[in-house]
Amino acid sequence: MLNMTPTVLKNLLSKSSTRMYPIEKREPFERYRGELFNNIDECIFCKKCQMKCPSQCITVTKDKDSGTGTWICDPFACIYCSICVDHCPTGSLYMKPVHRAPSAERDMMEQTGKIKPPKKKAKAKK
Amino acid sequence: MIENQIDVTLESLVGEVSKMKSDGQRMVTFSCTNIGDGKADIIYHFDKNEVLTNLRLTVDMDKPVPSISGVYFAALLIENEIQDQFDIKFEGLVLDFGRKLYLDDEVTIIPMCNNTKAMKPKK
Amino acid sequence: MARTIIPFGPQHPVLPEPLHVKLVVEDEIVQEAIPALGYVHRGLEKLAEIRDYHQMIQVVERVCGICSNIHSMCYCQGIEEIMGIEVPRRAEYLRTIWSELHRMHSHLLWLGLFADAFGFEALFMQFWRIRERIMDINEATTGSRVITSVNVVGGVRQDLTPEMCSWILSEVDTAVKEIKEIQNTILSDYTVCARTKGVGVLTKEQAYDFGAAGPTLRGSGVASDMRLLKYAAFDKIDFEPIVEPDGDCYARSTVRFRETLQSADLVKQAIAGLPQGDIAAPCKGNPEGEIITRVEQPRGECLYYIKGSGKKFLDRVRIRTPTFANIPPLLAMLPNCELADVPVIILSIDPCISCTER
Numbered sequence: 001m002l003n004m005t006p007t008v009l010k011n012l013l014s015k016s017s018t019r020m021y022p023i024e025k026r027e028p029f030e031r032y033r034g035e036l037f038n039n040i041d042e043c044i045f046c047k048k049c050q051m052k053c054p055s056q057c058i059t060v061t062k063d064k065d066s067g068t069g070t071w072i073c074d075p076f077a078c079i080y081c082s083i084c085v086d087h088c089p090t091g092s093l094y095m096k097p098v099h100r101a102p103s104a105e106r107d108m109m110e111q112t113g114k115i116k117p118p119k120k121k122a123k124a125k126k
Numbered sequence: 127m128i129e130n131q132i133d134v135t136l137e138s139l140v141g142e143v144s145k146m147k148s149d150g151q152r153m154v155t156f157s158c159t160n161i162g163d164g165k166a167d168i169i170y171h172f173d174k175n176e177v178l179t180n181l182r183l184t185v186d187m188d189k190p191v192p193s194i195s196g197v198y199f200a201a202l203l204i205e206n207e208i209q210d211q212f213d214i215k216f217e218g219l220v221l222d223f224g225r226k227l228y229l230d231d232e233v234t235i236i237p238m239c240n241n242t243k244a245m246k247p248k249k
Numbered sequence: 250m251a252r253t254i255i256p257f258g259p260q261h262p263v264l265p266e267p268l269h270v271k272l273v274v275e276d277e278i279v280q281e282a283i284p285a286l287g288y289v290h291r292g293l294e295k296l297a298e299i300r301d302y303h304q305m306i307q308v309v310e311r312v313c314g315i316c317s318n319i320h321s322m323c324y325c326q327g328i329e330e331i332m333g334i335e336v337p338r339r340a341e342y343l344r345t346i347w348s349e350l351h352r353m354h355s356h357l358l359w360l361g362l363f364a365d366a367f368g369f370e371a372l373f374m375q376f377w378r379i380r381e382r383i384m385d386i387n388e389a390t391t392g393s394r395v396i397t398s399v400n401v402v403g404g405v406r407q408d409l410t411p412e413m414c415s416w417i418l419s420e421v422d423t424a425v426k427e428i429k430e431i432q433n434t435i436l437s438d439y440t441v442c443a444r445t446k447g448v449g450v451l452t453k454e455q456a457y458d459f460g461a462a463g464p465t466l467r468g469s470g471v472a473s474d475m476r477l478l479k480y481a482a483f484d485k486i487d488f489e490p491i492v493e494p495d496g497d498c499y500a501r502s503t504v505r506f507r508e509t510l511q512s513a514d515l516v517k518q519a520i521a522g523l524p525q526g527d528i529a530a531p532c533k534g535n536p537e538g539e540i541i542t543r544v545e546q547p548r549g550e551c552l553y554y555i556k557g558s559g560k561k562f563l564d565r566v567r568i569r570t571p572t573f574a575n576i577p578p579l580l581a582m583l584p585n586c587e588l589a590d591v592p593v594i595i596l597s598i599d600p601c602i603s604c605t606e607r
Contacts, residue, residue: 003433007375017378029389031407033398054300054307081307081398086406128539152473153460155569157541157554171541171552171569176477178541200460200577203284211294221283228290228606237295 028097033080035100038071040113042092045069049084049093058084062115073109075100128169130179136191142181143194146172151179153198158208164188166212190215203227211237252280255588259288263366263592266602270595274588282583284576290606294566301561302328302536303402309553310396312568313604315355316546318391319348321400324566326480327542327555328402332534337527338482340404345482345519346417347391347399348544349512353424354383355547356509359599360435363502366596367444375431382424386417404529414520425513428506435506445499449582449594452496461578462571463549464508465598468501470494475545486518498597505599535559546571548599570604 019026028034047060057077062069085093134142146153151172159167161184168191170181185191193216195202205216206227213225229237253274259267267288273281296308309324310317322344329336361376384394391397391407399405409417435441451461456469466473467490474490476483491507493500536557543552549571556565575598582594 003438004371004431007431007434008371017381029385029392031390031392032388033392052303054304079307079396080393081396082392083307083398128541150457152457154550154552155567155574157565157567157569159554159556159565159567169554171554173473173550176473176475178543180541198460199458200574203573203576226287228287230287237292 030097032097032099033082033095034098035096036073036075036078036080036082036084036109037094037096038073038109038111039092039094040071040111042090043069043071043111043113044090044092045071045113045115046089048087048089052083052087054081054083055079064115067115068112069115071109071111071113075109076106128180128182130177132179132181134181134183136183136185136189139181139183140192140194140197143170143197146179146181147197150174153200154178156201156204156208158212158214160187160212166214168208168214170194185214187212187214190217192216193218193220195220251275257591257595261592263362263596264600265362266600268595268600268602270583270591272583272588272591277588279583279586279588279591282580284580286602286606288606289603291603293607294568297563297566299562302557302563305563305566306400306402307398309566309568310398312570312607313546313601314395315358315601316351316548316604317395318351318397318399319544319546320551320568321398322348322481323542323544323551323553324555325400325402326544327540327553328536328557330542331536331538331540331555331557332402332532334403334530334532336404337530338524339408339526340528340530342482342519342523343405343407343409343528344400345486346409346516346523347387347397347405348481349515349519350383350386350417351397352547353421353509353512353516354380354387356505356512357383357428359505359547359596360502360509363593363596364435364441366592367441369441372431372434379424379427382420386420389413390417401529401532403532404527406529408528409520409523414523418517418520421513421516425510428509432506436503442499444590444593445502445597446497448498448590449586449597450495450497451578451582453494455581456496456578459578459581460574461549462574463546463599464501464504465549465575465578467492468504469496473550475543475550478543480542480544482519482522485522486515488515498593501597535561536563548572548601548604549575568607570601570607572598572601572605575600576605 045060045062050058050060055077057074059072151174154171154173156168156170161167164187166187168183172179202220206223210228255272255274257270257272258264259269269285271283272279306321310321312320357376357380361373364372388394391399399407451469453470456466472490472492491504493504537559539556541554552569554567557563579598
């Protein structure tokens with residue numbers, strides 16, 4: 001009998017275990033996989049992330065005529081596993097520990113950057 | 127690679143399974159694999175004191191397989207699942223869901239058997 | 250009195266997931282129960298045809314929303330065994346730590362839901378508050394609360410720093426202290442015992458015949474635990490399966506309660522024995538051959554049958570989840586119980602329907 005009473009009294013006297021969320025926010029953990037970003041200036045459009053992605057949400061296209069490449073990610077299909085970050089050869093993909101804000105409509109992350117000539121070829125030309 | 131494997135045939139299956147039961151083995155599950163040419167492998171897994179024993183049965187997909195749900199009642203869900211996914215008929219099922227355990231009426235293709243890789247990666 | 254058929258579920262206040270049971274009732278006493286599945290079937294096994302064996306790790310993690318880490322661990326163990334990859338000891342210990350943390354949070358979740366099933370909302374909140382500590386450990390060490398994505402073929406992706414280890418130890422200790430504070434309520438409270446003792450009895454013979462798994466089997470007095478197979482770091486860790494002889498809902502909840510405390514102890518043992526070294530071995534080539542691997546999940550024994558033919562895509566991934574094995578025993582427990590006890594009995598097997606249907 002009255003097994004719960006000490007817990008109830010303790011809870012009555014201690015402060016709330018929940019947070020007033022939108023006003024008060026907890027600091028995110030450093031390792032938390034919140035949102036995926038691409039530092040497009042470092043991206044070499046090698047398509048490795050596209051091949052490794054388990055949910056196949058990344059599309060990389062190259063346009064040789066204009067010398068630009070496009071990196072498209074569907075953030076609503078992304079499962080935030082950070083496999084692409086692990087496999088990125090230049091380290092241009094990275095994750096921020098803050099999760100994505102809710103969105104009313106579907107939008108794609110689309111980034112366009114210049115294709116850099118491969119290093120070996122650049123050296124050979126010199 | 128699979129230890130303790132015993133090959134069985136359609137005729138000897140129920141007898142072997144009854145032997146397992148009288149030996150005090152717990153039925154774990156069976157695994158069905160499509161091996162092509164209209165044939166499938168069904169591996170029956172049994173456990174006793176954390177040691178697995180496997181019975182391997184190779185069947186033609188269009189021929190009915192004797193159900194072992196009379197021996198182990200728990201087999202009925204697994205047999206219904208294989209019926210759903212591979213369209214292998216089981217004779218003498220205790221409770222037959224008639225290919226509707228997981229799937230709806232309007233599904234006409236057999237999920238694990240159409241060898242066409244129908245789904246293309248999403249663009 | 251005439252027999253009435255009462256549909257239970259797929260939407261029911263106590264069920265987090267859609268399970269449908271047709272109950273044939275006579276005078277409020279259940280005579281027969283017929284299950285109906287197929288509300289959350291996703292066909293994940295079929296995905297093996299279009300996802301390569303590395304990508305399948307993320308797929309099998311999504312089989313279950315609670316014990317995701319243990320699913321991927323089981324799958325990786327299978328692939329490693331086919332390909333003959335030696336996993337570094339540190340990775341095995343890390344896998345053990347995360348899998349036991351998963352067991353803790355899964356059991357705390359279940360204890361809360363179970364309290365909710367017999368209408369004890371305050372106890373439900375208490376358990377879930379403790380569970381938040383374990384979720385925070387998961388989030389801080391792996392990067393995600395439930396779908397940890399730490400396992401890869403050959404090892405793990407994240408490492409634990411010494412600061413993290415000491416923080417985990419102190420958090421787990423606090424959680425254990427808090428769990429022990431409400432031990433009396435869940436195990437010896439009069440109303441709780443009245444709702445659970447002698448309800449939904451599954452005898453030892455029945456449990457064995459119907460192929461029960463995990464706490465349902467151990468709650469009926471059978472000492473069967475896949476951790477005795479000594480996978481991962483369990484060969485070096487002191488471990489005894491927890492068994493209760495009675496086979497009723499109370500026995501099953503006691504097994505889970507004691508396992509929560511046991512898992513905390515296993516986490517501590519694994520952290521104490523954590524060796525130094527690499528966390529992943531390189532993985533080259535494609536798997537060829539077939540393998541059966543088994544691990545112990547919070548809900549019971551989980552079996553993976555994997556068949557590869559030297560290609561990037563696996564021929565077959567067959568997943569036998571514990572709840573799938575626990576549904577036939579449920580059908581044996583339900584007859585001759587009162588209609589009001591049905592939610593408690595269904596909850597007592599810890600049903601995970603998305604696991605069952607995959």
